[in-house]
Amino acid sequence: MEGWWDCQAIDQMVERLTRTRPDLVLRASWVLVANGIRSRLFNLQATRAFEVGERHYDVGNDLYQAMLGPRMVYTCAYWRNADHLDAAQAAKLDLVCRKIGARPGMRILDLGCGWGGFAAFAAQNYGASVVGYTVSREQCTWARERYATLPVEIRLEDYRKATGGYDAVVSIGLMEHVGPRNYRAYMELATRCLAPGGTVFVHTIGGQEPRTQIDPWYHKYIFPNAVIPTLGQLTTAMHDLLVVEDVHNIGPDYDRTLMAWWANFEQAWSSLREKYGARFYRMWKFYLMTSAAQFRARALNLFQIVATAVGTKQPPSARAA
Numbered sequence: 408m409e410g411w412w413d414c415q416a417i418d419q420m421v422e423r424l425t426r427t428r429p430d431l432v433l434r435a436s437w438v439l440v441a442n443g444i445r446s447r448l449f450n451l452q453a454t455r456a457f458e459v460g461e462r463h464y465d466v467g468n469d470l471y472q473a474m475l476g477p478r479m480v481y482t483c484a485y486w487r488n489a490d491h492l493d494a495a496q497a498a499k500l501d502l503v504c505r506k507i508g509a510r511p512g513m514r515i516l517d518l519g520c521g522w523g524g525f526a527a528f529a530a531q532n533y534g535a536s537v538v539g540y541t542v543s544r545e546q547c548t549w550a551r552e553r554y555a556t557l558p559v560e561i562r563l564e565d566y567r568k569a570t571g572g573y574d575a576v577v578s579i580g581l582m583e584h585v586g587p588r589n590y591r592a593y594m595e596l597a598t599r600c601l602a603p604g605g606t607v608f609v610h611t612i613g614g615q616e617p618r619t620q621i622d623p624w625y626h627k628y629i630f631p632n633a634v635i636p637t638l639g640q641l642t643t644a645m646h647d648l649l650v651v652e653d654v655h656n657i658g659p660d661y662d663r664t665l666m667a668w669w670a671n672f673e674q675a676w677s678s679l680r681e682k683y684g685a686r687f688y689r690m691w692k693f694y695l696m697t698s699a700a701q702f703r704a705r706a707l708n709l710f711q712i713v714a715t716a717v718g719t720k721q722p723p724s725a726r727a728a
Contacts, residue, residue: 519581
């Protein structure tokens, strides 16, 4: 970030480094130990829920519009039959809708709704009505203005405040901000808000082993208080509440998504430079490229989980692909 070093392809360097599994041979630094102790003592995801909204998602809508494209979808795209980012994001949103059996009149709860990309897609293409929760003021303002004519309600509130009954409870990119202390409470809330016969859908980055903290650099500069869950942690949290109907790993698609975001960011930098500055450029480049490297090296994956309440008949839509 300070310009002390650089290389021609940070993503390739970090991918090769990650594949050597340095975590198996390097001792934890005092920074890692201190962060580990802190995460065990405090439930930061509950006490500082709005911090990530203020420090990351509220950075600037001009930045995100340039990087993410017209749909403003800040999660892994689905590239199976797509050749550009917007098509891949549309394919991902459609895949989610098909997995939850979206239909006219369906009521959907979108926890961590971002800029409302999924909510708008479900309303426009499937006739659903959606209530979304976000802790980002910029996201909330943008989505309310953009989708004022749709049956979409965006609430500036912690997802824990959600109430009511819905045919589907969806989170696309929220679980990374929930925290291991709260996975069970999340599943309880999702079950509580689920109408009979409804579906729970979780789209989340997944790690290889349980952790109580994210990498300290990411915590400090990118996603404060985030924690990457494992698939096992989430399914354990569903015990006696939800039945897993389908798990779909599209992790390799996140590498391509992140590199597409980087290309957009790089192309738009001339119009962003004056506002954000060189230090931000190096930080954002490191963030996007090291993230892509982690998915390319398979240290991280992207899971889509479909679940139903215990005793519910399996929906035919659960295994849509």
